[in-house]
Amino acid sequence: MGKPTGFLEFERKVGINDSINERITHYKEFHNLLPESEQIKQGARCMDCGIPFCKSGLLINGMASGCPLNNLIPEFNDLIYKENWDLALQRLLKTNPFPEFTGRVCPAPCESACTVSINSPAVSIKENERYIIDKAFKDGKIKADPPKYKNNKKVAVIGSGPSGLACSYLLNKLGYFVDVYEREDRIGGLLMYGIPNMKLDKEVVNRRVDILKNEGINFLTNTDICKDNQLKENVLKDYDAIVLATGATKPRDLNVPGRKLKGIEFAVDYLKENTRSLLNKKNSDNFISCKNKNVLIIGGGDTGTDCVATAIRQGCKSVIQLEITNPLPKKRLIDNPWPEWSKTLKVDYGQKECIELFGYDPRRYCTSIKEFIGDEKDSVKSAITIKVEWIEDRDGRTTFKEIPNSEELIDVDIVLLAMGFLGTEEYISNSFNLDLDNRGNIKADYKEFKTNKDKVFTCGDARRGQSLVVWAIKEGLEAAIAVNRYATDPPSG
Numbered sequence: 001m002g003k004p005t006g007f008l009e010f011e012r013k014v015g016i017n018d019s020i021n022e023r024i025t026h027y028k029e030f031h032n033l034l035p036e037s038e039q040i041k042q043g044a045r046c047m048d049c050g051i052p053f054c055k056s057g058l059l060i061n062g063m064a065s066g067c068p069l070n071n072l073i074p075e076f077n078d079l080i081y082k083e084n085w086d087l088a089l090q091r092l093l094k095t096n097p098f099p100e101f102t103g104r105v106c107p108a109p110c111e112s113a114c115t116v117s118i119n120s121p122a123v124s125i126k127e128n129e130r131y132i133i134d135k136a137f138k139d140g141k142i143k144a145d146p147p148k149y150k151n152n153k154k155v156a157v158i159g160s161g162p163s164g165l166a167c168s169y170l171l172n173k174l175g176y177f178v179d180v181y182e183r184e185d186r187i188g189g190l191l192m193y194g195i196p197n198m199k200l201d202k203e204v205v206n207r208r209v210d211i212l213k214n215e216g217i218n219f220l221t222n223t224d225i226c227k228d229n230q231l232k233e234n235v236l237k238d239y240d241a242i243v244l245a246t247g248a249t250k251p252r253d254l255n256v257p258g259r260k261l262k263g264i265e266f267a268v269d270y271l272k273e274n275t276r277s278l279l280n281k282k283n284s285d286n287f288i289s290c291k292n293k294n295v296l297i298i299g300g301g302d303t304g305t306d307c308v309a310t311a312i313r314q315g316c317k318s319v320i321q322l323e324i325t326n327p328l329p330k331k332r333l334i335d336n337p338w339p340e341w342s343k344t345l346k347v348d349y350g351q352k353e354c355i356e357l358f359g360y361d362p363r364r365y366c367t368s369i370k371e372f373i374g375d376e377k378d379s380v381k382s383a384i385t386i387k388v389e390w391i392e393d394r395d396g397r398t399t400f401k402e403i404p405n406s407e408e409l410i411d412v413d414i415v416l417l418a419m420g421f422l423g424t425e426e427y428i429s430n431s432f433n434l435d436l437d438n439r440g441n442i443k444a445d446y447k448e449f450k451t452n453k454d455k456v457f458t459c460g461d462a463r464r465g466q467s468l469v470v471w472a473i474k475e476g477l478e479a480a481i482a483v484n485r486y487a488t489d490p491p492s493g
Helices: 036-044 073-081 085-095 099-105 125-138 162-173 190-194 202-214 229-238 267-280 302-313 349-358 426-431 469-488
Strands: 058-060 063-065 154-158 177-181 218-220 241-244 264-266 294-298 318-323 363-365 367-374 380-392 398-402 408-411 414-417 456-458
Touching: 036 073, 036 125, 073 085, 073 125, 085 125, 099 125, 099 202, 099 469, 154 162, 154 229, 162 177, 162 190, 162 202, 162 469, 190 202, 190 267, 190 469, 202 218, 241 469, 264 267, 267 302, 267 414, 294 302, 294 408, 302 318, 302 349, 302 414, 318 349, 318 367, 380 414, 456 469
Parallel strands: 154 177, 154 241, 177 218, 241 456, 264 414, 294 318, 294 414, 318 363
Antiparallel strands: 058 063, 367 380, 380 398, 380 408
């Protein structure tokens, strides 16, 4: 697809980011798209590869290879090259209802599986996707399209993150009356409060939510069904099906001396309240400021990176990010062949900003926490770190051990725990008496999405555990199909 020789003629290009010194002064999106003439060339780089692994969505060694949504990537790349933007939009929306989200925050497993990437920079698939949808919004091509009929059946979707929105979107298209219940004050879940504004502007989320409202979906905020037993019973009685799309929101904690000191916070709470304060244009009651403070972030994933970038925008004095694992290699290793997800070291936006501002990469690998030390007011003032090494046992399992005499005392004023999540919050599963799997997620088979409770389904991170936005959308769409199958042919008795 595209121009057959395009990948030989044109270099990979992506849009230019705003300068670091400028962008750290605000929370606006800072990535700029290419001019249209250049984006057309990027579509031309998609080669006629025969078997497009980019759209496969395979799981290889537990990680996605290619697009989980099975986006018709070669087709929309070809249509970009041919400047047929309307048909490119149709092809994109055929599989992905929210490309404005994935085009901004997806890590692009499609590009790791791109055939061009075997020996050259991959086709800029993610950027092409975002360009199509952003251009469509700019040109007024994205409008509400309410369903033409209703089947008089009602579904309650609990949670309005990417999975809940995808599920409600398709159920509404299938003719169901859909009510979406959200415990927060705004719709969007992870999209609203879990991802900083500079990565995903909240107006982009609100714009999509407004379309869904105009298509007939009813949203109810500040409503936590799982904490209101009477409301829960009413929901069980009044709806034909319930979908729990509540996410994997139980943060992993750290069990070391001094953990209860003031100033040690979960990263998810820090990011949420910063965004809430930004949107309300005043600091929330739970706002956490890193201004003029030494910040320690424990965890090396996307959430940790978001904390680095947010702390810098708040005016922190210094920032250190601890990661207990070894650093990834700079290039693919022989045991990580194409088209597997490329497990290579990346310097993300937060680290780049730290390097520019402070002159160092904030990440310290193979480092763990031994203890936190407090001051006379029981606030954290320092942390003792220790180096670790990873060892493979006879069964091939890797464990770590502390390296003697490698302790280091560092000054800290704020500690942010960004060590991932341990499944759904207990009160949610307990409210419906749901079975859990061995990882703390709500138990339900893939493709069926049915829990052990009649009429109750689950999808997204609540079912599969902490994962990608693109997987959440995928599961939301498939859960809607499962609900429709159940509602049109309910079990007898």
